[in-house]
Amino acid sequence: MRWACLLLPQMAMDVVLRNHPHPERPLVLVDGPHARRRLHAVNAAARALGLKPGMSLIAAHAIVDGFQMVEHDPQAVEHARSLLAAWAYRYSSQVSTQFAHAIVLEIGRSRKLFGLWPQLHKRLGEELRELGFRYRMAAAPNPYAARALTNLADGLFFDDDMLLSALGKMPIERCGLDADVVQALQRMGLRKLGAVFALPRAPLARRFGQDVLTRLDALRGEASPPMTYFQPADFFDARIELGHEVESSLALLFPLRRLTADLSAYLSGRDGGVARFKLLLEHEHHSHRERIADSEIAVGLLAPEREAAMLFELARGRLQHAQLPAPVIGLRLLAEELPPFVPARRDLFDPRPQQALPWAQLRERLRARLGDEDVHGLALHPDHRPERAWRRVVGDAPRSNKPTAPAVAAEATRPGWLLAAPEPLREPIARILAGPERIESGWWDQDDVRRDYYLVETARGQRAWAYRDAGGDGPLMLHGWFA
Structure with a gap:
């Protein structure tokens, strides 16, 4: 197995800055009782003015004025970490948030999909920066070692053969042990983790407890403490x-x-x-x-x-x-x-220009701009009268293999632009291209029509669809235009 750890050292500040319209201005997060307010975190602009985390708010105002204060919100930080865990779930089904300020995920089974560690590290980093979070990443054969390696540098990766040597050179204050344990080991003259590994186990357990041995074994991969895995919410x-x-x-x-x-x-x-x-x-x-x-x-x-x-x-x-x-x-x-998502099918050699939108996305944008009632589909309706041969539908027109009367009629030539109401054809007629086509229908609903339709070409070269009363010789009524 291979594990990657995403350390988020400035997460509390990043949660605020990613939603702030002016992240370049001095900003501090404050917490603590009202009488003893302190700085929990500062951004780069505030740090340049001499402000530091842990400083009292009174001392901060004595040094400089004009910085913006935001209340530290631990709940918002945890919400952001859950969001990142749900995002990481795209790359692995084993994601854990049990390490403070970090997310670990198993990546060994994802190499065929996302490539080796250099490619995956680059991809994860680009997406994290786009989401607005600073990070350090490392990979190792177990999650505890991956978490410890993020304390050293970004992008580190060690396999089983090199892990023990890399951990042995790590300063003990960077390995993740409790501060009091680190301080006691340093008083014993120990500086590197390799020296701690060389100590006898029994005396080490008597002085510092079994938990320290368990942590050291987990770093080397000799023990596998139980992990709690993240499960994304359904909303x-x-x-x-x-x-x-x-x-x-x-x-x-x-x-x-x-x-x-x-x-x-x-x-x-x-x-x-x-x-x-x-x-x-x-x-x-x-x-x-x-x-x-x-x-x-x-x-x-x-x-x-x-x-x-x-x-x-x-x-x-x-x-x-x-x-x-x-x-x-x-x-x-x-x-x-949140239904399943099926990506649109694309041809291998797609001739569509890069700037063109797929129809589904264009339709949704039009609905958002114009309103639901102004964007609709068209469907055939079983009626031979042209003005009644279609219906408004929400979404795309339904497809059916069952033949209908208008489907048969649609095989004939029909205009793309049907007028809302017929009107006299005022353009001079150059010639008749087709017709007459007789349409008689509507006797059952008191809207009977009896018409002879013609495809005509006007003197200007336009093609029109016009009719006169069946069997008559009166003037033509314009009912539609062809493109």
Whole structure:
């Protein structure tokens, strides 16, 4: 087996920065009691000003002013770690979050799909950066060794033959043992993990306990402590606190893009799609301390999708048409209908230009921009009258092998543009190309028609579909145009 460890050393700060419109400005996370507030984490701009984690908030204000403060939210950090575990589930069915600030996954069985460690390391890194998380990665024959190697550098990989030698050269403060155990070993004059491996087991167990021996054996792969594995949830629920009141839907596009990107990563991990999701806009309280109900925007799809750009475009189209009853203070995305996703079939030599959209994606974008009622499909209807030979349908027109009257009639020449109501043909006729074709129908619903249809060419070279009363010689009525 081969295990990879993804260490997320700045995860608490990354959770905030990935949703922040100005991550380059000085920002700190604060926690602790009100009387003893301290800095939990700082970004690069704040660190450049002399601020450090663990510093009291009073001391920070004494050094510099003008930095932004955000409350540290451990629950948001765990939610982000669960999101990354669901994303990692795409690469392995054995994913664990039992190591603090890290995710481990078994990658030995995935080499045929994703390549060897250099290719997989590059791919995981690109996707983590796109999601907005800093990381260090390492791989080893067991998860405990992989976790320890991430304390040294990014990209390390050792197989069974080289692992013991690499661990022996590791400083003991980097191997993951408890701080008091490390301090006691250093007082004994030990600096490298190899020297600890060489100590007699019985005296080591008497002084430090059996847990230390178990940890050392796990690092070498001589013991396999039980692992708890992550199981992705059957729904997606994510929320972004805006930190201020937003009165325009345009200002919600930045957090919306992050939420839809997270949804896409979650769907890719479980190899599924989304058929419907909801945007919940959270509003501030009334002046009478009564909370305004959340505004709900439903985004429904005719076919499951999971591409981040596609989900964002659909949600943006719905959001821009929504009326905000009050300023928004939070944005939440909830997706519970997660059916299997079947990618569109593509030919080996696809002639479609790269910038062209597949029909399913174009249809969903039009529905989001124009509304559900304005985008529909057409289906044949068993009626010979042209204005009644079709019906509006939601989605694509249903396919059927059963022959119908209009299906037979459709073999004849029919125009692509049928007028809403017939009107006199005012263009001079150059010649008659086909006809007459007689249509008599509708006697059963008091809308009887008896017409002789002609395919004619006008003096301008246009082709028209026109008729006159059956057996008559009156003027032609225009009913449609050919392209």
